[in-house]
Amino acid sequence: MTTLLLIEQVLNGLQSGIMLFLMAAGLTLIFGVMGLINLAHGSLYMIGAFAAAAVAGATGSFVLALGASLIAAAAAGAIIEIGVIRRLYERDHLDQVLATFALILILSEGTRWAFGSFPLYLDVPAALAGPVTLPGGIQYPAYRLLIIGVGLVIAVGLFLLIARTRIGIQIRAGESDREMIAALGVDISKLYTLIFALGAALAGLAGALVGAIQSVQVGMGEPVLILAFVVIVIGGIGSIKGALVGALLVGLTDTLGGVLLPLALSGVMDASAATSVGSALASMSIYILMALVLIFRPTGLYGTA
Amino acid sequence: MQREAVLNTLVFLALPAVAVIALVLDEPFAITLATRAAILALAAVGLNLALGLGGLVSLGHAVFFGLGGYAMGILASHAQSYAPLDLGLFVIEGTKSMPVIWLTAVFVSALAALLIGLLALRTAGVYFIMITLAFGQMFYYFNISWPAYGGEDGLSIYVRNSFPGLNTLDPIQFFGLVFAVLAVVLLIMGRIERSPFGLALGTARQNAARAETVGLSPFHLRLVAFVISGAVTGLAGALFADLNRFVSPTMFSWQMSGEFIVFIVLGGIGRLFGPVVGACLFVLLEHLLSGVSEFWLIYLGAILLFVVLFARGGVIGALAGRGAHHG
Known part of the structure; x- marks a missing residue:
């Protein structure tokens, strides 16, 4: 394999890792602050993608579509939090799993009812559709570079929001002692709704950005959700930094494993067997990574307690 | 306790009653529905040991269901093609015999449960849910990308596997077999619940x-429970594959795992017959x-x-009252 191809795959891995980070950041915040496991986070990803596809179809503007994905997912998140999730904070994890599983059924089938079973397509804006030439003569799709850039900007913004702003202080305080900050006069239920909507907006944006590369369809959120769980288990629950490191590790392992494993095996077995064994192993690689992290650090790379 | 016992007996007899009535009315589809309900109930009864009694919220029990299904699919497909399964070190002949397939399914899923349990039980709570x-x-x-047994398309078995002395292709006889397995497993589970x-x-x-502090080891208790639980769900997987004469990666899907939990909670968590009620209710609602x-x-x-939000005892809880709940 040439170095150019390898660099391209590394960039692909970064891109999928950054998108996973947008999902995992919301999940880990929601878990860290509210102690809630939210299976319906994948549905918010799907809602963002559908909102973007619908608005792009009606107006033709990609920027408006991204805005719509943020607003629709945040609004859906706020409604879900106020209507259902709020009643679950004091419940055990089993109730949370079941209620959010029920939400997946309702939201997925509701979307199928509204948009039909056929996938929608969200087009990459014309200005970004072509490749750009990177230093070293690598041709790489401009849109994917934009995704990496947007993701990094959001990651930095999220770190600043949590480390430097008043809301960030409240979020961190909520993680360590929710009763205390309620006693200090912070409206905790408003804070929870805000965090949930923020996590939802990030998921919705990820859905819209990825939806332009893949197709927009019902059920697109759950595989990403489960990958985001793997990310959180690797990074440590509640840690944004862990989510970033975990997401990049998972994105790179997944992408590079799919390319390198069949290639490595073709040295020891014939080509077709190497392809099938290699791709089967590659599909397991991130879970093996997760198992390794669990053996050596059961609470994840940046997890506490 | 009395009301729950009466209710349990009624529920338990409802399944064969439906099957017999369907037989009299010549409605083989209803028998198939009852068989499906009994098999799904069996899978959830397996999960209930880990979830209800052990408190382990496993969202990965479809692994064992799928492994049981593929144990059946792989053995039967090798019998179907008369080509033995060559594992390098030793060669396994395919088989169409249900008892052999069941034993294989139980063994393979117990082994998988042991390996997954060893890793997943190092953690608790949300981590455990996410890891399973x-x-x-x-x-x-893995099953989607492994092409040897049909990959994403799954694997069809043309003739249902055989059980000595029975014609398993007859719906009512197959139902009777499945129901007997469910009854035996429920009996064993009841014993396990009351055992030390x-x-x-x-x-x-x-x-x-x-x-x-009293000298028990929660890790080992949970591991044993997880292994037994996985083995029972694996057995259900083998029966499910035989019911459909088809196995596919959807048996491994996370929705399947979610549905098993739904059966337990619909029926009433921590109750021996909860999963049976839940699975019957689910199949009925689905239909x-x-x-x-x-x-x-x-x-x-x-x-x-x-x-989940308002009726936490499930159906049995609503009908039998909260007093009987042993949790």
């Missing part, structure tokens, strides 16, 4: 620290609602949400 879910996904994708092991497992769920609307899962989701 992730391992489920690992098996799902079951009591210790319940203690470890309610208060792990106290269990440890009735899917006739009403293509989007019947919305109604199912709404019902489930209602049960």
Whole structure:
């Protein structure tokens, strides 16, 4: 394999890792602050993608579509939090799993009812559709570079929001002692709704950005959700930094494993067997990574307690 | 306790009653529905040991269901093609005999449960849920990308496997066999619940620290429970594959794992017959609602949400009262 191809795959891995980070950041915040496991986070990803596809179809503007994905997912998140999730904070994890599983059924089938079973397509804006030439003569799709850039900007913004702003202080305080900050006069239920909507907006944006590369369809959120769980288990629950490191590790392992494993095996077995064994192993690689992290650090790379 | 016992007996007899009535009315489809309900109940009875008694919220039990299914699919497909399965070190002949397939399914899923349990039980709570879910996904994708046994398309078995003395192709005889397996497993589970092991497992769920101070090891108790639980769900998987004469990676899907939990909670968590009631109710709802609307899962989701938020004892809890709940 040439170095150019390898660099391209590394960039692909970064891109999928950054998108996973947008999902995992919301999940880990929601878990860290509210102690809630939210299976319906994948549905918010799907809602963002559908909102973007619908608005792009009606107006033709990609920027408006991204805005719509943020607003629709945040609004859906706020409604879900106020209507259902709020009643679950004091419940055990089993109730949370079941209620959010029920939400997946309702939201997925509701979307199928509204948009039909056929996938929608969200087009990459014309200005970004072509490749750009990177230093070293690598041709790489401009849109994917934009995704990496947007993701990094959001990651930095999220770190600043949590480390430097008043809301960030409240979020961190909520993680360590929710009763205390309620006693200090912070409206905790408003804070929870805000965090949930923020996590939802990030998921919705990820859905819209990825939806332009893949197709927009019902059920697109759950595989990403489960990958985001793997990310959180690797990074440590509640840690944004862990989510970033975990997401990049998972994105790179997944992408590079799919390319390198069949290639490595073709040295020891014939080509077709190497392809099938290699791709089967590659599909397991991130879970093996997760198992390794669990053996050596059961609470994840940046997890506490 | 009395009311629950009466209710349990009624529920338990309802399944064969439906099957016999269907036989008299010559409605083989209803017998198949009852068989499906009994098999799904068996899978959830397996999960209930880990979830209800052990407090282990496993969102990955579809792994064992799928492994049981593929144990059947792989053995039967090799018998079908007369080509033995060459594992390098030793060669396995395919078989169409249910008892052999069941033993294989139980063994393979118990082994997988042991390996997954060793890793997943190092953690607790949300981590455990996410990790079991992730391992489920690992098996799902592995099966999709492994082409030898049909990959994504799955694997068809043309003739149902045989059981000595029975004609398994006759719906009512196959139902009888499945129901007998369910009855035996329920009997064993009832024994396990009341055994010293079951009591210790319940203690470890309610208060792990106290269990440890009296010399019990919560980790080992949970591991054993997880292995037995996986083995039972694996057995259900083999029967499910035989019912459909088809196995595919959807048996490994995370929705399947979610549905098993739904059966338990619909029926009433921590109750021996909870999963049976839940699975029957689910199959009934699926049958009735899917006739009403293509989007019947919305109604199912709404019902489930209602049960979780407002009716926590499930159906048995609502009918038998809270007093009987042993949790």
